[in-house]
Amino acid sequence: MKKTILYIILFCLVGELMIRFDKSYTFMEESRVVKISTDIELTPEFELLQNNSFPENQKDFRIMVLGDSYIHGGGIEFKDNFSQNLKAMINASKGNFDHSWVLDISRPDANNLDNKRSYFQFVNRFNPNVVIIGYNINDIDGNLVEKESNTELPDNGKGVKTSGSETVSLIGKIYKLVYASEFIHFVLRKSHDQLKSFGYTIPGSKFDLTIKSYSQNKENWKQSKKLLKDIILHAEQNDIQLIVYNFPETNHLEHQELFSGANTAIKAFFNEFPSVYYLDGSILFNGEKSKDFRLSKYDGHPNEKAHKRMAKDVFDVIQESNKVYQ
Amino acid sequence: MLFNSIDFAFFLPIIFILYWYVFNRNLKLQNFLIVAASYVFYGWWDWRFLSLILFSTIVDFSIGKALKNTHKEKQRKALLWTSILVNLGFLGFFKYYNFFLDNFISAFTFFGHQISANSLNIILPVGISFYTFQTLSYTIDVYKKKMEPTEDFISFTAFVSFFPQLVAGPIERASNLLPQFFKKRVFDKTKAIDGLHQILWGLFKKIVIADNCATYANEIFANYHDLSGSTLFLGGVFFAFQIYGDFSGYSDIAIGTARLFGFDLMRNFAYPYFSRDIAEFWRRWHISLSTWFRDYLYIPLGGSRGGMSQKIKNTFIIFIVSGFWHGANWTFIIWGALNAIYFLPLLLSKNNRNNLDIIAKNNIFPSLKEFFQVALTFILTTIAWIFFRSDNVGMAVEYLAHMFSLSLIDYPSVFPVDFIILILLFIIFEWISREKLHPLEFKTKKKGSSIYRPIIVSLIIWIIILWGAFGNKEFIYFQF
Numbered sequence: 001m002k003k004t005i006l007y008i009i010l011f012c013l014v015g016e017l018m019i020r021f022d023k024s025y026t027f028m029e030e031s032r033v034v035k036i037s038t039d040i041e042l043t044p045e046f047e048l049l050q051n052n053s054f055p056e057n058q059k060d061f062r063i064m065v066l067g068d069s070y071i072h073g074g075g076i077e078f079k080d081n082f083s084q085n086l087k088a089m090i091n092a093s094k095g096n097f098d099h100s101w102v103l104d105i106s107r108p109d110a111n112n113l114d115n116k117r118s119y120f121q122f123v124n125r126f127n128p129n130v131v132i133i134g135y136n137i138n139d140i141d142g143n144l145v146e147k148e149s150n151t152e153l154p155d156n157g158k159g160v161k162t163s164g165s166e167t168v169s170l171i172g173k174i175y176k177l178v179y180a181s182e183f184i185h186f187v188l189r190k191s192h193d194q195l196k197s198f199g200y201t202i203p204g205s206k207f208d209l210t211i212k213s214y215s216q217n218k219e220n221w222k223q224s225k226k227l228l229k230d231i232i233l234h235a236e237q238n239d240i241q242l243i244v245y246n247f248p249e250t251n252h253l254e255h256q257e258l259f260s261g262a263n264t265a266i267k268a269f270f271n272e273f274p275s276v277y278y279l280d281g282s283i284l285f286n287g288e289k290s291k292d293f294r295l296s297k298y299d300g301h302p303n304e305k306a307h308k309r310m311a312k313d314v315f316d317v318i319q320e321s322n323k324v325y326q
Numbered sequence: 327m328l329f330n331s332i333d334f335a336f337f338l339p340i341i342f343i344l345y346w347y348v349f350n351r352n353l354k355l356q357n358f359l360i361v362a363a364s365y366v367f368y369g370w371w372d373w374r375f376l377s378l379i380l381f382s383t384i385v386d387f388s389i390g391k392a393l394k395n396t397h398k399e400k401q402r403k404a405l406l407w408t409s410i411l412v413n414l415g416f417l418g419f420f421k422y423y424n425f426f427l428d429n430f431i432s433a434f435t436f437f438g439h440q441i442s443a444n445s446l447n448i449i450l451p452v453g454i455s456f457y458t459f460q461t462l463s464y465t466i467d468v469y470k471k472k473m474e475p476t477e478d479f480i481s482f483t484a485f486v487s488f489f490p491q492l493v494a495g496p497i498e499r500a501s502n503l504l505p506q507f508f509k510k511r512v513f514d515k516t517k518a519i520d521g522l523h524q525i526l527w528g529l530f531k532k533i534v535i536a537d538n539c540a541t542y543a544n545e546i547f548a549n550y551h552d553l554s555g556s557t558l559f560l561g562g563v564f565f566a567f568q569i570y571g572d573f574s575g576y577s578d579i580a581i582g583t584a585r586l587f588g589f590d591l592m593r594n595f596a597y598p599y600f601s602r603d604i605a606e607f608w609r610r611w612h613i614s615l616s617t618w619f620r621d622y623l624y625i626p627l628g629g630s631r632g633g634m635s636q637k638i639k640n641t642f643i644i645f646i647v648s649g650f651w652h653g654a655n656w657t658f659i660i661w662g663a664l665n666a667i668y669f670l671p672l673l674l675s676k677n678n679r680n681n682l683d684i685i686a687k688n689n690i691f692p693s694l695k696e697f698f699q700v701a702l703t704f705i706l707t708t709i710a711w712i713f714f715r716s717d718n719v720g721m722a723v724e725y726l727a728h729m730f731s732l733s734l735i736d737y738p739s740v741f742p743v744d745f746i747i748l749i750l751l752f753i754i755f756e757w758i759s760r761e762k763l764h765p766l767e768f769k770t771k772k773k774g775s776s777i778y779r780p781i782i783v784s785l786i787i788w789i790i791i792l793w794g795a796f797g798n799k800e801f802i803y804f805q806f
Contacts, residue, residue, distance in 0.1 A: 011787070018792060028744045
């Protein structure tokens with residue numbers, strides 16, 4: 001028994017050291033991770049826009065794509081992503097336009113605030129006919145407050161250490177120790193990934209909190225709705241067709257119930273605006289197998305096949321509803 | 327079922343518990359459990375092909391019994407040839423039908439005759455080359471009266487289908503494995519722990535070394551037209567480690583798993599990349615196949631008896647057949663022939679049995695001569711692996727032509743430093759352990775060893791978890 005306990009302790013200690021080493025030196029990173037550029041891709045459209053030399057032809061068809069790594073194509077080559085597939089489909093189609101342009105200003109890690117900023121940064125310069133937002137449930141995470149500077153901390157005394165001696169209980173000490181352990185974090189993260197792949201979620205986990213933000217109408221979802229409403233109203237006023245594609249987590253296609261709380265809230269919000277074409281990925285991919293569309297078991301980013309399929313979904317909407325195809 | 331899959335992670339403990347805690351009082355039941363488990367293991371891939379194994383089992387079991395009761399040489403020979411024809415007939419049909427047909431058509435076309443024949447969409451049953459050779463060894467040994475035929479059908483079925491080594495070896499001899507099914511197995515904790523260690527080492531070789539090497543090797547082989555000679559050489563080296571990690575990793579898991587159930591399988595790899603010449607390499611690489619060919623092909627052909635021309639002919643036959651065994655493609659045949667050519671100078675100078683002992687025995691480092699011998703042998707085998715890995719002979723030739731160009735001295739465009747460091751550490755660890763059956767074999771009970779053993783084991787587990795290339799990648803040798 002003693003020996004077994006000793007072995008378990010040694011295993012945990014070795015794990016703690018290895019995880020810390022791996023984190024500090026990102027050893028073997030190159031062979032395991034497909035690196036994602038965090039910048040907007042320098043497409044011909046983007047370069048023309050940067051140089052202020054975009055042709056002003058009223059008969060051109062212009063599409064602007066917004067979103068995070070899911071639509072940007074995290075883990076796959078840019079040429080295979082959503083916007084490039086859509087561009088190929090539009091170029092191959094016969095529409096009432098001289099030339100088509102697809103400006104992809106999606107960016108990994110972008111949330112609803114970033115998307116709003118990107119939208120207003122480019123909308124007047126690019127003058128799109130169609131705007132596509134690749135929506136992801138985690139778009140309500142991160143900073144969503146529009147301020148001149150977001151770096152300042154609120155001056156309310158919080159975070160300032162109080163004077164006097166601090167007594168920490170034994171439980172507190174253990175908690176601190178556990179909280180500081182990379183090993184524990186690693187095991188929890190992996191366990192949660194594994195549980196999610198079986199359709200379960202740990203209450204209180206980041207994922208659980210994100211989903212609850214929607215179903216319980218928490219502050220970050222309220223703020224997101226405000227940000228999205230600004231885009232929607234601007235698009236409405238300027239006769240821009242707005243398409244929102246709520247991307248599915250492709251590694252959990254068989255367990256859509258994990259996201260139903262969030263998806264219901266997202267759908268209800270967008271359906272308030274008749275001008276918005278809302279595409280629900282959880283419905284469009286219903287009955288499909290995750291292994292056909294995911295990057296990996298623990299990564300919900302769509303693979304090349306999924307990007308192509310989603311581009312086709314959007315292309316069909318454009319073809320059916322946009323005046324350039326009437 | 328794959329050894330590196332979640333299915334096997336559940337399957338193994340269930341069978342282990344049933345074997346040692348439920349069926350442990352009855353040998354027949356234990357053997358029956360092995361048969362059932364083996365059929366489930368194989369059927370997990372495609373249950374339809376279970377009928378092939380069962381048919382081979384019935385044929386060889388019946389022929390074995392018939393051989394015992396037949397004393398006329400002519401009839402005995404007929405029985406032997408029936409077994410050979412049935413087993414090799416299956417193998418030939420499933421593995422080589424399309425190859426022969428395509429080459430037959432090409433040959434006729436070359437001579438100006440157009441013939442048409444349809445190739446078949448044949449699925450190659452996993453492991454057919456392995457279990458076919460295993461059952462054949464039984465019939466041949468019974469025919470040669472090297473062993474008594476068994477009357478116990480369940481034991482014989484367990485021998486043919488024993489799940490740890492069913493799909494990718496080691497190719498067991500009936501004389502070694504079959505008698506183990508007749509004896510009562512007693513649980514040996516030390517043996518089981520050693521088995522677990524060997525499984526762990528096999529998983530490390532497969533998931534960390536082989537599957538990560540595969541990422542680079544695949545990338546380089548897919549783009550060989552655009553890459554420098556040095557990168558292509560590195561591609562060959564990555565493939566050399568991929569195939570070693572993949573196949574020897576499988577063998578380690580198989581041997582380790584068998585040990586958990588109280589069985590001893592033959593050793594299949596003995597640190598082949600530390601060989602000083604090609605002859606030594608072939609005594610250390612896929613030992614169960616090399617010795618099978620030696621015992622059942624080379625020796626019956628006359629072996630090293632007779633003149634030098636006989637030896638050369640037999641050497642070429644054995645290497646080419648060995649190449650052909652790996653797959654129905656000219657690349658494998660040339661790979662075999664190339665190894666025979668490498669072997670030839672040693673044979674002619676009678677130096678093919680020079681390096682029988684382990685390299686640098688009782689020394690930490692090899693001598694300079696040994697170092698260069700090992701390096702040269704490794705380079706030669708790597709060149710041969712390029713044929714093995716290529717889709718066709720043309721590709722292999724082009725790959726080598728690109729490789730042996732001036733750009734061989736350029737800095738490689740694919741050079742993953744971290745991973746190369748890991749491979750070097752792997753080589754050092756294998757070098758230190760080269761006198762052991764596997765690197766995680768802890769024989770001595772030195773003072774303080776109780777601490778360093780779990781640390782080493784933990785380290786390997788964490789390396790697999792953190793740096794392994796997961797995704798249930800198949801073992802290369804499944805296709806053979």
